[in-house]
Amino acid sequence: MALNQFMHPRNIYRTPPDFVKLFKEFEDFSTIAKMDVTGKVSIDFKDTRALRVLTKCLLKSDFDLDVVIPEDRLVPTLPLRLNYILWIEDLMISINKEYITGLDIGTGACAIYPLLAAKKNNWHMVGTEKDEDSLKMASDNVERNNLQHLIKLKKNTTASLVEHLFMEDNGMRFEFCMCNPPFYSNIQEVLDSRSPARKICLPKNAFTGSPQELITEGGELEFCRNLIKESAKFKDHILIFTTMIGHKYNMKELLLDLRAEGIKHTTTEFCQGRVTRWGIAWTYQNYDLYNLVPPRDKPRKKSIPITFVVPEISNLPYDVKHMVEKVQQLFDSLNIQYKIITKRRNETVLNFYAITNTWTNQRRKRRLLKKLEETMSKKQKCENHHECETSTSDLSIDEKSNIDTACNTVLTDKTDTETKDIGKPIVQGILKVSNKEKTVVFEMEYLEGSAGKEVRKATKGKMSEDSAENLTVKxxxxxxxxxxxxxxxxxxxxxxxxxxxxxxxxxxxxxxxxxxxxxxxxxxxxxxxxxxxxxxxxxxxxxxxxxxxxxxxxxxxxxxxxxxxxxxxxxxxxxxxxxxxxxxxxxx
Structure with a gap:
């Protein structure tokens, strides 16, 4: 379902762009668009060149910006970037700031945020970038639009995010900083995010971006935590710190960090197309951001965590560490992938992801294995000990083979097979193990995945069809x-x-x-x-x-x-x- 209706109220792309107008005005757009017999114009969003041309034409048509987007760099999603800028506008209005200077951390090859902020709002912007090639291309885009008097670009040669700026000039001051951090920690995470197994609300757009734009050590969670650490040191140099978040479970962890430090903050959602991103803003100044710019809650069903208090068993350790070890053993036995995203003294949070259904029919398997054990024990009590041993040894291999085959058949049931055919992920969620009032508590929250529901519906539908067909025959x-x-x-x-x-x-x-x-x-x-x-x-x-x-x-x-x-x-x-x-x- 498209989320255009949940865009920022002032976002011009709440109304989709007029492709017919672009088709007539821009020759480049006409080369990547198709017009049918009714006059309707469409483009292939899976084509990276089509995305690049569309973004370039929209920037020229709507903002009078002439931007060159390199083929090997990220193509900025314009509605998302505009959502972020408009949210920053709301923050600045709430604190009554008119003369505004902003900082864009990792501005990229297009310098899209400084260009939009300078052209639309006449803000002064400073953009930082580590990659030499991206910095050169960003400078060319700024000069091409004659915005050098509003936009300054600086190369970051350190491992810090904002500290390097104040090492050069400690007198610099900013009303806000903004950042769109790399979402992933390694190339495998990038590949998994575009895997066919993830068919729930997959983006329709083609995949673009270079490794330095997509990957950072520790992923976006570690990146944002480093920004929070540096923000405490330079709280008087930047009034409001903001960042975009690509993964919702990372946002929850960052909010826990901010609450633990008692830092005033607010959040928002950036909705566009089929993709949702999140934004966090925090400050050390005397601004009540939460009430000044309240979170924008989109009316959707909220997932309520499932809470379970673990009972204490005598002679067994009863703490978070040992409970997490047991959970990890269980996940390993069921081939469920997991990753520890937060580890504190009295709290551990795991993100788990199941590719296939490995947990159904476990009880049935245990019954079959128990039956095998009972069968073998009975044979060992035969009257003729020698004859029994011979028959047992002869039959045990076949029996075990039959039992194992049956167990595997039972375990690989229709749900699992049909799930693989459909190609949807089974389930992904967050498991938090914490110590509350001397009791260990499990809190599990669903994030996404079919969990077999669609398969069961499909199976029921198939059974209904079969029943109707059989009834027709009968x-x-x-x-x-x-x-x-x-x-x-x-x-x-x-x-x-x-x-x-x-x-x-x-x-x-x-x-x-x-x-x-x-x-x-x-x-x-x-x-x-x-x-x-x-x-x-x-x-x-x-x-x-x-x-x-x-x-x-x-x-x-x-x-x-x-x-x-x-x-x-x-x-x-x-x-x-x-x-x-x-x-x-x-x-x-």
Whole structure:
């Protein structure tokens, strides 16, 4: 869903750009746009050249800025950059500042923020940049637009973010600083962010940017924490510190840091297209930012953390450290990826991400493994010790193989398979383990992911379609019969069709239990469908109308026949015959 309606109220791009107008005014735009027979103009947002040309044309059309965007550098998203500038305007208005000087940390090759601020608001801007090539291209863009009197660019040759400026000139003062930090800590995170596995609200735009613009040591969380540390040292040189945040869980951690230090702050959301970013502003001055510029809350469903108090167990350590170790062991056993993003004395926060569903049917697997252990223990108690050992050693490999195959079949159920086909992430969330009033508390918050919900819906839909199809096939009414829910049987009797959804669901559940057994998997492996006879186990037809007692008898008969294919199968002929009699009686 597009988020244009949640843009800043003064953002001109709340109304989408007029592509027809751009098509007529700019020759470059006409080369990357297509006009259909109705006169509608569209572009391919997956094409990096199309994005570059669109941004350049919009800057010229809406702001009279002539900007060259290098092919190997980040293409700035104009609605997002304008959202940030407009929020800064709100902050400056709230503290009654008219003559404004701002600092852009890491201005980039386009120097987009200084150009917009200077052209739109006549602000004085200073931009810093570490990359020599980006600094040169930014200088060219400033000179091309004759804004040298408002914009100054400086190279940062140190590891600091703002300290280097005041080492050169301690008398410099700024009303605000702004920053769009690199989001990622390594190249793998960059690749994962554009992975096909992340199909929930993926950006439609093409991916642009150079490594120095996208990657920083420790990612944006460490970058912003360093900015907060330096801000305490230079709190009298910059009135309001601001930064953009790309990952929501990083924003929550930074807010915890600010609250822990008692620093006054406020937040906002930058909404545009299908992408949301966040902004944080903080100050050490006597400004109540939260009330002056309150957070803009977009009306959306908020995720409420799931809280669980861990009970204390005697003779076991009861603290955050050991609980986190247990959680890590559990995540490792389930192949769930995790990363510790905050580690304090009484609090640890983990960001976890599951690629596939590895936790369903764990109970069923434990039952099968327990059954294997019981089977092996019984065999060891045979009367003939030597014969028993021989048979056990001969059968144990096959039995273990059968059990393992069954377990794997059970674990790799339809949900997991269909999830891989759909390609959506299972779940991503935040787990906070903290010590509150001498008790260990787990707080887990959902961030994104299907968690199997869409798959279950798809499965239910497929089951409904199958049910409808089967009912269509089953419903063959007797000629000249008034009832459509019946069919003629071989004996001449009319067989009614079961249509009650609750009954069909209950029957399907009983059938699933039978099919998820070791005996059933051995049976379908040993007896191909084309060679099965009348005496072989046959899955009961859930669509035929039976009494409850008659149906349960059929299930019991079917399950007993399947037991013959269990590793520890024993003869149960008498039980089968008794069930047959009961079934025949109920069928009459």
């Amino acid at each position: 419903k063959r009414p007797k000629p000249n019969s008034k009832s459509e829910d019946s069919k003629p049987s071989k004996t001449g009797k009319t067989t009614e069709v079961e249509t009650d959804p609750a009954v069909l669901q209950r029957r399907q559940k009983q059938i699933d239990y039978g099919k998820n057994t070791v005996g059933y998997h051995n049976y379908i492996k040993e007896v191909p469908i084309e060679t099965r006879g009348k005496e072989d186990p046959k899955t009961p037809d859930k669509y035929t109308k039976y009494s409850r007692r008659s149906w349960d008898a059929q299930i019991k008969l079917w399950r007993i026949k399947l037991h013959k294919y269990d590793p520890n199968a024993t003869s149960k002929t008498e039980d089968v015959e008794s069930i047959k009699c009961e079934y025949d009686y109920e069928s009459d």
